[in-house]
Amino acid sequence: MIRYLLAASVAVMPVLAVAQDAAVPFESVQPDLFDMPGSLVNAWADFDRDGDLDFAVSGKTGEVRLYRNDGGRFVSIGSAAGLPTAGYPIYSLAWGDYDADGWPDLQAGPLDKANPSLIFRNLRGRKFANVAAEIGLTMVGRSARHTNWIDFDNDGDLDLYATDREGENKLYRNDGGVFTQVPAAQAPADTRPTVGACWFDYDRDGDLDVFLANQSGATDALYRNDGDRFTDVAAALGIDNPGRTKDEGGVGCAVGDYDNDGHLDIFVPNYGHNALYRGGVDGRFTNMAAKLGLDAENHAVGAAWGDYDNDGLSDLMVTSYTGGAGVQEPKDALLHNRGAAGFVDVLAQGGVVNASDHGAQWIDYDRDGALDLSLTKGFGKTGSHRVFRNTIDKAAAQRSLSVLVLDAKGLVVRPGAEVRLYDAKGRILATRLVETAGGYASQSAGPVHFGLTSLDPVTVEVTFMGKAGRHVVQRKGVRPAAYAGRSLVVRDGGR
Numbered sequence: 001m002i003r004y005l006l007a008a009s010v011a012v013m014p015v016l017a018v019a020q021d022a023a024v025p026f027e028s029v030q031p032d033l034f035d036m037p038g039s040l041v042n043a044w045a046d047f048d049r050d051g052d053l054d055f056a057v058s059g060k061t062g063e064v065r066l067y068r069n070d071g072g073r074f075v076s077i078g079s080a081a082g083l084p085t086a087g088y089p090i091y092s093l094a095w096g097d098y099d100a101d102g103w104p105d106l107q108a109g110p111l112d113k114a115n116p117s118l119i120f121r122n123l124r125g126r127k128f129a130n131v132a133a134e135i136g137l138t139m140v141g142r143s144a145r146h147t148n149w150i151d152f153d154n155d156g157d158l159d160l161y162a163t164d165r166e167g168e169n170k171l172y173r174n175d176g177g178v179f180t181q182v183p184a185a186q187a188p189a190d191t192r193p194t195v196g197a198c199w200f201d202y203d204r205d206g207d208l209d210v211f212l213a214n215q216s217g218a219t220d221a222l223y224r225n226d227g228d229r230f231t232d233v234a235a236a237l238g239i240d241n242p243g244r245t246k247d248e249g250g251v252g253c254a255v256g257d258y259d260n261d262g263h264l265d266i267f268v269p270n271y272g273h274n275a276l277y278r279g280g281v282d283g284r285f286t287n288m289a290a291k292l293g294l295d296a297e298n299h300a301v302g303a304a305w306g307d308y309d310n311d312g313l314s315d316l317m318v319t320s321y322t323g324g325a326g327v328q329e330p331k332d333a334l335l336h337n338r339g340a341a342g343f344v345d346v347l348a349q350g351g352v353v354n355a356s357d358h359g360a361q362w363i364d365y366d367r368d369g370a371l372d373l374s375l376t377k378g379f380g381k382t383g384s385h386r387v388f389r390n391t392i393d394k395a396a397a398q399r400s401l402s403v404l405v406l407d408a409k410g411l412v413v414r415p416g417a418e419v420r421l422y423d424a425k426g427r428i429l430a431t432r433l434v435e436t437a438g439g440y441a442s443q444s445a446g447p448v449h450f451g452l453t454s455l456d457p458v459t460v461e462v463t464f465m466g467k468a469g470r471h472v473v474q475r476k477g478v479r480p481a482a483y484a485g486r487s488l489v490v491r492d493g494g495r
């Protein structure tokens with residue numbers, strides 16, 4: 001039997017009216033709270049299970065700062081929660097409930113190979129304890145970037161994939177809350193300098209594959225999950241990006257459905273020209289970046305898809321920087337999706353959200369229906385992180401739907417699941433991927449967001465991966481207005 005769980009509702013907060021594209025509709029919130037030097041990575045999850053998203057930030061100082069969201073106001077509680085206030089640089093953060101107790105845990109990975117990774121087990125939303133050694137995930141010898149909590153073997157628990165900027169990537173299987181490294185011959189154990197890693201089922205065969213963005217002139221990879229091994233098919237599919245110089249390479253990746261055709265696409269921010277690989281029905285890809293105005297030559301680091309104006313089309317935030325060591329400054333782009341007309345950068349030079357040289361996350365932290373933006377700045381003369389509230393008008397904000405995808409017990413967010421919306425005539429409206437990677441070297445655990453052109457009833461279809469392959473849970477006749485301020489929660493029916 002398929003079961004559904006509805007999150008608690010909250011009041012919709014008032015917002016300001018801003019004409020579409022006339023201005024960038026964001027305002028900074030609590031800026032004095034977020035001045036942490038060297039901020040690089042940001043990741044969001046409801047760690048205390050009170051119904052709203054909280055977030056962690058890490059960077060060059062070794063501090064892992066945790067902000068509790070109290071009804072739209074943030075309170076810094078990292079040290080009180082048992083997270084480090086200083087130490088060695090932390091270059092990856094990932095939320096995932098590895099022990100399936102309903103409380104999301106936090107992974108933190110080091111820049112320097114001599115230092116161990118940290119796994120902070122969530123003790124019922126009150127404190128965190130580093131359990132990396134006892135569960136087999138210290139991973140000493142790794143220069144961390146993207147880390148992914150994913151279920152690569154479809155056994156129902158979250159495994160871990162660890163990219164390495166200076167060595168071999170490693171895959172760890174979760175066996176009852178203790179992790180064992182999968183032999184290199186059976187894993188996507190790439191030895192190229194990997195920074196970005198995005199898991200999704202590109203070939204729709206029922207298991208998660210992984211795209212790798214590789215740096216320092218190396219080609220990129222797409223490892224097809226063949227059950228007992230992984231096979232790199234990037235060159236065969238034309239998405240390996242050969243011919244780079246040593247100064248060029250992939251830094252991140254963002255998976256979305258920019259054209260609402262139901263097939264997942266990959267955006268790759270590069271040192272060099274960015275790429276947008278449009279996914280097709282046959283599992284092949286076409287680079288659409290030049291045609292759609294996205295092939296800028298830049299020093300791009302992170303990217304995240306999000307429909308900030310709720311017009312039904314996914315927009316794209318790309319973080320980038322200019323300048324040399326010690327004088328780097330943000331040069332970001334907020335790319336508005338105009339459908340067949342391509343993308344246009346609506347961020348004026350020096351605009352309010354031109355504030356990141358690394359991390360970017362779209363979230364609806366105040367649950368008003370409009371996506372807010374979380375950014376990090378690690379370099380330049382000052383370093384900080386910022387949260388920007390979306391100020392589109394109230395009617396536009398409410399024209400949205402939030403969907404939280406959980407396991408059969410209603411405890412664990414299922415990364416890699418696909419969520420599609422259909423109208424009353426069965427026509428597809430949009431697709432979202434439950435995050436396996438986001439922004440820069442981060443993974444959040446929360447709901448997916450759909451902007452809508454109307455509040456007409458929709459069908460919500462969630463595709464899960466399981467032992468029998470892909471299986472679908474549907475919820476028909478969903479009235480988006482009934483979920484203002486809360487999420488429709490869909491559980492895995494199991495198979």
